[in-house]
Amino acid sequence: MADFHLGNFLNAIIYAALGILIFVLAFVIIDKATPYHLWTEIVQDKNVALAVLVGAMSIGMCIIIAAAVH
Secondary structure, three states: OOOHHHHHHHHHHHHHHHHHHHHHHHHHHHHOOOOHHHHHHHHHOOOOOHHHHHHHHHHHHHHHHHHHHH
């Protein structure tokens, strides 16, 4: 417990929130750039290929955002 610093904890919270916000904004931009609504296509139409593509794209964006924020 001696190594706990409140400043480090607050930085981690701020960077995590910033990373999540950037990811959500990037996902919204990608959703608007496609000719159809991604969530409707995945959930209602059960488009597995699109779900895999969006999942891979999300992981890629998260890796880039984590590297940039870190």
